[in-house]
Amino acid sequence: MAAVNEAAGDQQERVLCAVEDGVATITLNRPDQLNPLDRLTVAALLEQVQQLEADGSVSIIVLRGAGRAFSAGGDLEGYMQLYRDRPEFMKFLRNFNLLLEEIERSEKIYVAVVHGHCVAGGLELMLACDIVLAAHEAQIADGHLNFAQLPGAGGSQRLPRAIGALKAKLLVLTGRTIGGEEAERIGLASLSVPRSELEAALDGLIADLKRKSPLGLKGAKYLINTGGLGARDAALELELHYVHHYATTSHDAYEGLAAFKEKRKPDLKGE
Template identity: 85%
Template sequence: MEAVNQAASAEEERVQCAVRDGVATITLNRPEQLNPLDRLTVAALLALVRRLEEDSSISVVVLRGAGRAFSAGGDLEGYMALYRDRPKFMKFLRDLNHLLEEIERSEKIYIAVVHGHCVAGGLELMLACDIVLAAHEAQIADGHLNFAQLPGAGGSQRLPRTIGPLKAKLLVLTGRAIGGEEAERMGLVSLSVPLAELEAAVDGVLADLKRKSPLGLKGAKYLINTGGLGARDAALELELQYVHHYATTSHDAYEGLAAFKEKRKPDLKGE
């Protein structure tokens, strides 16, 4: 199938999207500036994510950056003007937070492909994704305090929930950067491979996901994300009720068992 290309922002094509075989690839496209998450880029990303959410033919979204970075974070020079306009700055922060919440709550699986710099807002965007594949050569950092800034898009909350408060404070308070291998050991990324193998790793994960029921993927993401927000007993009850409904009402759950019994590949329909 030929890729369908579109620009999510007419202005400078800050964000580009290509769709192929049920996978949308979003590319941050300001490589000379290391793909900053400025106000217009965030607005373009939010609009694009919302459009993709309405397309039931897309089950996976890959996020990546053009050039030598995933994203080096916010546009600090632009912030100087935003800081003088309190309502506009609050709208920017709201849009950025809404973007990350849309990704987390989406029924689609989001994969961040990280190479080069992934800093500050770039890290916050990465943390909202479901799977993170990083090159060994990546440089991942919070970095806000290096310029007397604070994380304002969930970094102070998602980071400690991902790697624990002590490791999170090490990264936030020192601003130090770590490579992909250390990030994997820390539990900050799902998998790290040499840069030369990164595309093969992406293809491998996409192939794995393609063999799964879209309905099952949606349910697993929902249970992991939602269960982690509440008390353990409530989360276990949520899982019990969800799985009971899924197993007794979906085609895919029963078809998976039938395929196992008959030693064949399941005919998954996403329903």
């Protein structure tokens, strides 16, 4: 955690955060360099995410980048120094992986908004999110091997789980770039719209999420993420017991049925 503390004083420059009506927006804020995910930025992101995880008033977290990029990936010049400091490089990799695990294991919903370049580490950050909203004009790539690098923040594992091994190998081994429409077509993006419609699409998406039970959103995310890691039979058994507990103990599950029966909007309390 030393790297997190080191970044604390620099967080406002590298990472911005705004909270409004239960929705937090984290913005990578180094547009002149296409928002690189260097050591200090990753540490600042991790610290910001951990703060939001402790904030019970926030249920949705939007990740986006300032300027022309979501994130064009790591700081390759900085890596030249990190490679010579093996303990520090491992600390960086640990922090990056911890950040993505925090996002995946969170009970909150993370939405990545990708409008421009999303490459290498940017792609790895995007892959950890629950929903990816991409502009048609987005430029999405793995790109590591273009400079003889390898994905070190889960890209080699999350990408094939998202789009299949053959498509993942195509993107990783060739380093080719795809747009938002193709990303949606192959399952790398949840939804793609023209750049001019991106903000309206985000507003609609957030409105859809906020109409749902927070407890239900938490449960659905947990079942999809956890079930996908194990064998099918074990995952089905996990779903069975989780849904049984949810349906028989939560206010929202019963209230949803009552609202359907009475043809009214459900009064969801997140419990």
